[in-house]
Every structure is written in C-alpha cells, then in structure tokens.
Amino acid sequence: MTANPLALLGRTLTYLALSLAAFISIFPFYWMIVGTTNTSADIIKGKSGFGSALFTNVANFFAQVDVARVFWNSAYIAVVGTVLTLAVSSLAGYGFEILRSKTRERIFAALLLMLSVPFAALMIPLFMMMAKLGLINTHAAIILPAIASIFIIFYFRQATKAFPAELRDAAKIDGLKEWQIFLYVYLPVMRPTYAAATIIIFMANWNNYLWPLIVLQTNEQKTITLVVSSLTSAYYPDYGVVMVAAVLATLPTIIIFFALQRRFVAGLLGAVK
Amino acid sequence: MANPDLRRTDRLNGWLFVMPALVLLGLFMVFPILWSLWMSFQTGRGMTLKFGGFANISRLTQDPVFLHALSNTAVFLVVQVPLMIILALIFANVLNNPNLKFRGFFRTAIFLPCVTSLVAYSVLFKSMFANDGVINAFLEGVHLISEPIPWLASPFWAKVVIIMAITWRWTGYNMIFYLAALQNIDRSIYEAARIDGVPAWARFVYLTIPLLKPVILFTTIISTIGTLQLFDEVMNITASGGVGGTPSDSTLTLSLYIYNLSFRFMPNFGYAATVSYVIVVLVGILSFVQFWVARDRK
Numbered sequence: 001m002t003a004n005p006l007a008l009l010g011r012t013l014t015y016l017a018l019s020l021a022a023f024i025s026i027f028p029f030y031w032m033i034v035g036t037t038n039t040s041a042d043i044i045k046g047k048s049g050f051g052s053a054l055f056t057n058v059a060n061f062f063a064q065v066d067v068a069r070v071f072w073n074s075a076y077i078a079v080v081g082t083v084l085t086l087a088v089s090s091l092a093g094y095g096f097e098i099l100r101s102k103t104r105e106r107i108f109a110a111l112l113l114m115l116s117v118p119f120a121a122l123m124i125p126l127f128m129m130m131a132k133l134g135l136i137n138t139h140a141a142i143i144l145p146a147i148a149s150i151f152i153i154f155y156f157r158q159a160t161k162a163f164p165a166e167l168r169d170a171a172k173i174d175g176l177k178e179w180q181i182f183l184y185v186y187l188p189v190m191r192p193t194y195a196a197a198t199i200i201i202f203m204a205n206w207n208n209y210l211w212p213l214i215v216l217q218t219n220e221q222k223t224i225t226l227v228v229s230s231l232t233s234a235y236y237p238d239y240g241v242v243m244v245a246a247v248l249a250t251l252p253t254i255i256i257f258f259a260l261q262r263r264f265v266a267g268l269l270g271a272v273k
Numbered sequence: 274m275a276n277p278d279l280r281r282t283d284r285l286n287g288w289l290f291v292m293p294a295l296v297l298l299g300l301f302m303v304f305p306i307l308w309s310l311w312m313s314f315q316t317g318r319g320m321t322l323k324f325g326g327f328a329n330i331s332r333l334t335q336d337p338v339f340l341h342a343l344s345n346t347a348v349f350l351v352v353q354v355p356l357m358i359i360l361a362l363i364f365a366n367v368l369n370n371p372n373l374k375f376r377g378f379f380r381t382a383i384f385l386p387c388v389t390s391l392v393a394y395s396v397l398f399k400s401m402f403a404n405d406g407v408i409n410a411f412l413e414g415v416h417l418i419s420e421p422i423p424w425l426a427s428p429f430w431a432k433v434v435i436i437m438a439i440t441w442r443w444t445g446y447n448m449i450f451y452l453a454a455l456q457n458i459d460r461s462i463y464e465a466a467r468i469d470g471v472p473a474w475a476r477f478v479y480l481t482i483p484l485l486k487p488v489i490l491f492t493t494i495i496s497t498i499g500t501l502q503l504f505d506e507v508m509n510i511t512a513s514g515g516v517g518g519t520p521s522d523s524t525l526t527l528s529l530y531i532y533n534l535s536f537r538f539m540p541n542f543g544y545a546a547t548v549s550y551v552i553v554v555l556v557g558i559l560s561f562v563q564f565w566v567a568r569d570r571k
Contacts, residue, residue, distance in 0.1 A: 022382035028397045046407035092294035099287025118502045120528045121549035125305035148297035178286040207390035225392045232396045233515040246393045257388040
C-alpha cells in the first residue's frame with residue numbers, strides 16, 4: 001500500500017475530487033452570505049468578496065416586506081402543521097399495529113399505492129374544495145390537507161413494530177386504557193421516532209411552495225418561501241434583498257440540522273428501515 | 274392474550290386510533306383523486322364544465338405545448354436521475370472507507386445542500402448563473418471559455434442549469450441512503466475479494482452495486498417521482514417576470530404546465546386534470562419498469 005506510486009496517485013485524485021465536490025456543495029451557501037453584503041449590481045456581476053451593502057439590503061428588505069408578519073406566517077404553518085401531523089399520523093401508525101384484522105392490510109396497501117400519486121393530480125380538486133369551503137387565502141387551507149400524511153403514518157407503523165409488546169401488556173394488566181398506554185408509555189418510549197418525524201414534517205411545511213403559491217393570495221398571508229420567490233420574479237430583482245430573504249428562509253432548517261444532525265439523517269432514512 | 278374480549282377491544286381501539294387519519298385521507302386524498310379523474314373527462318373553462326368524453330385525451334396528442342413539456346420532463350428524467358444516482362453511489366463508496374481522512378467533513382459538506390429549501394437554493398442558482406454572473410466570471414478567469422455562456426437565455430444551457438441544480442440539491446440525499454446501506458454490509462466480503470485480487474472498480478461493480486440493489490431501486494423510484502413533479506426550480510431559476518419554464522418553454526415541465534393551465538391562464542381545470550393523470554400513469558409505468566429491471570433473476 002505504502003510505496004505504490006499508483007495507489008498514491010489514486011488517493012491524491014480521490015482527495016482532489018472530494019475537495020472539489022465539497023467546494024461545489026458549500027459555495028452557494030458562501031455566495032448567499034456574501035450576497036447579503038453586496039449590491040444587486042455587484043451580485044449580478046459575480047462579485048464573490050464581501051461588500052458594504054449589508055445594512056442597505058436589510059433596510060430595503062424590511063421596507064419592502066412585513067418581515068415579522070411573513071416569518072410568523074411561516075412559523076405558524078410549520079409549527080401547527082407539525083404538531084397536528086405528528087398527533088394524527090402517529091396515532092394512526094400505532095392504531096394500525098394494534099389493529100389485527102385483514103381489512104388493515106388492504107387499507108394499508110391502498111395507502112402505499114396512493115403514496116405515489118403526485119401532488120399535481122390533487123391540487124386542482126383541492127383548490128376547488130378550498131374555494132367551496134371559503135378557505136382560499138387562509139393558513140387552514142395549507143395545514144388541513146397535510147395533517148394525515150401517508151408517509152409519516154408508514155414511518156410510525158414501521159417504528160411501532162419495534163415497540164415492545166410486553167410494555168403494552170404490562171400496562172394493560174395495570175389497568176391502563178389504550179389511550180393512556182399511548183400517551184404515557186408509547187409516546188415517551190418512541191421519542192427518537194417523534195424527533196425524526198418532527199424534522200421531516202417541519203422541513204416539508206417550512207419549505208412548501210406550490211400549494212401555498214396557489215392558495216395564499218395576499219401579502220398578509222404569504223410565507224417566507226413565497227416572498228423569496230416573488231422578490232426574485234420581478235423583472236429587475238434586487239438580489240441584495242433576495243439574499244437577505246434567502247438567509248431568513250434557510251436559517252431555521254440549518255439550525256435544526258446542526259442541532260440535531262444525527263436525528264436529522266435518521267429522519268431522512270426513516271422510510272427504508 | 275388470546276382472550277376474545279381483549280381482541281375485540283383491541284380492534285375497536287385500533288379503528289378509533291386510525292379513524293381521524295382515514296377520514297382526513299378520504300377527504301383530502303381519495304376524494305380529490307377521484308374528482309380529478311372525473312374532471313379529466315370534462316371540457317370547458319373556469320368553473321363551468323361539461324362532459325367531453327375523451328376530448329381531452331385526444332387534445333393531448335395534438336397539443337404542442339404538452340408534447341414539449343413531456344419531452345422536457347423526459348430529458349430531465351433520463352439525464353439527471355442516472356447522473357445523480359451514479360454520483361451518489363461513487364461518493365458513498367469512497368466515503369465508506371474508514372481510513373479516509375476528513376470523512377465527517379466531506380460527508381457533511383456533500384449532504385449540506387439538502388437542508389436548503391427548493392426555492393431558496395433556486396434563487397441562489399439564478400443569480401450565480403446570470404450572464405455576467407459568478408459562474409461565467411470563474412470560467413472566463415480560468416480560460417475555459419472566452420465568451421460568457423448564455424446559461425439562462427439559451428434553451429440548451431437552461432436545461433443544463435436545471436440538471437446541475439437538481440443534482441447539487443439531491444446527490445447528498447441519495448448518498449446518505451447508500452452510506453446507511455453500506456454500513457450493513459459485512460466487510461469480510463470485501464476483504465475476501467481484496468485478498469483474491471479483485472480490483473477496487475470490480476468490487477464496486479460486482480459487489481457493491483448488486484448488494485445495494487434494493488436501496489438503489491428505492492432511491493430511483495423516489496427520484497423519478499420527484500423529477501416527474503419538478504416545479505419549484507423551473508418556476509424560480511429559469512423564470513422571468515413570474516413566468517416559469519423560460520426561455521421559450523425549454524424548461525417547461527408537466528407540473529408547471531398543469532399550474533399554467535389552471536392558475537396562470539383562463540383556468541382549464543378539465544384539461545389540466547388530464548395532464549395530471551399523465552403524471553400518475555407515468556409514475557405507475559416507470560415504477561413497474563424499475564421493479565422489473567431490478568427483479569431477482571433466478
């Protein structure tokens with residue numbers, strides 16, 4: 001291994017290729033941060049060093065966008081959506097495991113089949129339903145259709161298979177009702193599963209674009225994702241402001257990523273276990 | 274626990290626990306799927322629809338914009354998915370080597386793009402690939418090109434930008450699946466192959482890939498579904514003045530076309546529903562083909 005020049009060359013090339021890949025992966029993040037300090041003209045001209053326009057960009061961002069409102073909208077949808085999805089979908093995942101009946105497998109197979117139905121096929125009827133219910137331009141219209149997530153139900157059902165049956169039996173002998181077992185035994189034991197699912201759902205809600213784009217029509221209701229997009233879609237976008245908005249849109253997920261790195265990866269992998 | 278009373282309460286509780294999810298899924302999933310199927314046989318504009326039989330389906334075959342969107346989507350699918358899967362496999366294979374230095378750093382770096390929102394990274398790419406932007410400046414600086422490449426103005430390069438962008442965003446995501454699967458493979462198989470003098474590339478092709486087949490199948494299907502639904506990127510990178518899929522519809526995808534048909538022009542929900550069912554059918558066919566290709570040959 002040591003004295004072989006071919007192996008040495010191979011290893012050098014491996015490190016070079018990995019460094020290049022790491023550079024390409026990280027550069028857009030650097031670009032975003034540098035961009036917040038540059039004027040729009042400099043960004044479009046490809047200036048990749050720090051500039052002095054940070055305060056102007058932030059001031060312009062706050063002048064053009066009701067930042068607190070937008071951030072609140074995003075946070076509200078993400079947090080309320082996550083809590084409701086966790087509750088309904090974990091309850092269903094647990095329910096499917098204790099439900100020993102043949103119909104269960106049939107329903108479950110049908111659910112898995114529906115998992116591959118693209119959102120594009122749902123959005124028109126969903127839009128018409130929301131219009132009939134008078135929910136257009138409300139956050140409820142964003143949250144409601146996402147609460148029962150087949151993917152998360154599937155995730156919880158798979159995880160519940162590892163939940164020790166003895167715990168449930170013991171709790172029953174102690175006279176606990178099923179909902180008490182769920183609340184006081186299952187929930188604490190399954191905390192890692194809940195953590196991973198929280199990350200998946202929060203990310204999906206926070207980053208959701210197409211459905212909010214259709215449903216949320218006034219500036220008062222818009223999320224940060226929609227604001228980033230609409231700032232960019234002007235004929236002459238102010239990229240300095242766009243970069244500040246992009247940082248705000250990315251920050252929560254980056255913080256979650258670095259705080260919960262291992263859970264985060266476990267969450268993404270959840271589906272294949 | 275074979276007590277019939279207990280079994281009955283189990284079943285009752287099970288149904289109670291499952292019910293909220295099933296009701297919501299019925300309302301917001303089953304019902305829209307069926308409604309959209311029904312709508313795909315309706316013609317007319319706005320909310321006034323009438324039964325048109327197969328009119329929408331025959332319209333598909335004569336609609337140049339639909340055919341354009343279909344062929345664009347096919348190009349993205351055929352070029353991007355294999356490119357990304359192969360890259361992800363190579364990275365996973367290299368990063369699985371425990372003797373590699375800075376392994377954790379490389380893994381985190383390559384995975385990092387997954388934490389960005391699709392819209393946020395799209396606007397970054399849009400600004401980076403501007404005509405005088407940082408990418409052209411770099412390529413001119415290292416003398417790879419003498420004229421700026423019209424990334425977002427040329428139909429060909431616009432597709433290239435979209436493919437590069439999706440690859441940037443999702444390669445690390447797929448890599449994580451392969452890394453997890455590789456950790457479950459018994460290393461002694463590799464040791465045995467190495468001692469028998471099997472070179473590294475052959476170990477990769479004849480050992481790693483067959484052992485990872487189920488995961489590769491899973492990620493290929495997920496990526497196929499994702500690419501067939503491609504929307505955020507073509508609505509934000511290759512867009513100008515709020516119109517996506519530019520220049521001259523060269524990056525128009527099926528999802529974007531459905532959006533345009535329903536919400537940009539005078540709404541044409543019936544025909545849009547028909548186009549959406551094209552995606553459903555394509556997902557079905559491609560998943561079947563991928564399962565068939567990856568089946569165990571005995």
